[in-house]
Amino acid sequence: MKKDDNYQFHFDTLVVHSGYNSKDYLGSLSTPLFQTSTFTFESAEQGERRFAGEEGGYIYSRLGNPTVSALESRIASLEGGEAGLAFSSGMAAISAILIALTKSDDHIICSKGIYGCTFGLLDLMKDKYRIQTDFSSMSSADEIESLITPKTSCIYIESPINPTMKLVDLQLVSQIGKKHNIPVVVDNTFATPYLQKPLQLDCDIVIHSATKYICGHGDVVAGLVVGKKDFLAKVAMTTQKDIGGIISPFDAWLLLRGLKTLPVRMDRHCSNAKFLMEKLKEHPKVKKVYYPGHSDYHDDFIMTKQMAQGGGLISFEVYGTKDDAQQLLNELQLIRIAVSLGDAETLIQHPATMTHAVVPEKERLDMGITDQLLRLSVGLENKDDIWADLSNALAKV
Incomplete structure (x- = not known):
């Protein structure tokens, strides 16, 4: 999508156009559905270069797919982030990010009130990897500061909180995170990027259960993450690739369609x-x-x-x-x-x-x-x- 460098498209336009140029795909107005598991190489040497990361291009749909890439670019544009990653569910997205940010014996500070399965995941991480979680109302800087330890690896927030609808001051938390070099992760499912943009408030990572408002039609289970390009590239080539919670091209196509009316x-x-x-x-x-x-x-x-x-x-x-x-x-x-x-x-x-x-x-x-x-x-x-x-x-x- 080309535009004058001095003009910024509105959100309503970005949900329709960002991340896709029809000229790159034979003029197809709708983003094509690349329903394929693998991609062919022109030569053995090209395959070697792509696996070595020396040449761009698609290899295998677990590692990347053009339809999925369009979705990832679009959600990054809507959240105002550098890059996006798509997953097979909201929990696949949450687990990938928490695994990427933590190691055994680490510590997480979490908003007081979260989705039940996120609570279950944190409990599992405690049992298996001795990762401790402190739940906080995050109502003041002093309260958050008092919970930080040398082992604190991230601050995880829902806002609005599920299901009590309580809000967390994202700017307050992000300031503390920056002060201590602790990444702040925000589940933005309830608000969507239309109502709230955590990255603009200096939070580091945004997660969506795209099953919900992003899809809007009750026919997809998926998750999305937006953040820094370098960090998400590392997640894509480790946690996402090796655990394998990837989105299908068809589900990505449905989300692109749903986003247009968000x-x-x-x-x-x-x-x-x-x-x-x-x-x-x-x-x-x-x-x-x-x-x-x-x-x-x-x-x-x-x-x-x-x-x-x-x-x-x-x-x-x-x-x-x-x-x-x-x-x-x-x-x-x-x-x-x-x-x-x-x-x-x-x-x-x-x-x-x-x-x-x-x-x-x-x-x-x-x-x-x-x-x-x-x-x-x-x-x-x-x-x-x-x-x-x-x-x-x-x-x-």
Whole structure:
């Protein structure tokens, strides 16, 4: 995509055009799908040069593929990073980065509240490699500084946090990371690069479960990473290549298609969510509502400086017991019970027994995940129809 050096394309244009030039592919408007496992060489010597890293070009789709490369270039452009890497799942991306950044006996500082499988991975790394993790609210510089040790290899953050929607001041954490030469990794799945750009706040690595908003259609499982070119090149030729959690070319093609509508979809997700959040806050059977900038965390100032809008996720607590929360789910007609998010359909789940079931009860409650907490992924349907379904279910609890 060519442009005047003095002109910067807007995000809405980059999601459609960046990372691909139709002139390089016989004028094909749509990015071609290179559904191939391997690539031929013109000669034995060319194969030798490519394996030695002396010549560019494709070798084998586990090591690189043109469709995948277009996706990696596009997500790097959207996040404002030097390079991107695509993986077979969000957890493949997370595990690759944490493995790349750590060795046995290292230490990780992590936001207080993370996806259940990320918690499980950290637990596994503790058992197998003696890598310790301290969970922190990261509410002050002193709190973070007090946890840093000579063994601290990275700081890992979700913001907004899954599923409590609490925000972490990314600029504050990145300043501390730079001071101590500790890389800061941010899971940006909930916000997407449309609403939040951690690299612009001096964080080092951004991770996405591309299964969610990046895809937007509920038909792909994938992960994406953006960061410095040299670091990701090392990850690609070690952790990614040897463990093998690569994305398929077809899934990469689907993500490229999904990305083109990301801004349009996110605006609708956000406007629907804000409407529903206000309705839930007024409902007598709802105890608390958690939504960036509109919850009891008093983190409005953080949202104002690092997020463009609040996103499409709402968590809320109902009065009563776990049975009451589950009954609400069972009374819904339009809204689907499912653990993903970011789809066109509105989805709801019970974190304590679903996404965060792997987290021991004590740690789960310390994260703020009660038996009465529900997480709502607001879809693209008419907002009044979504509310009618929710309010009807609440009336029956």
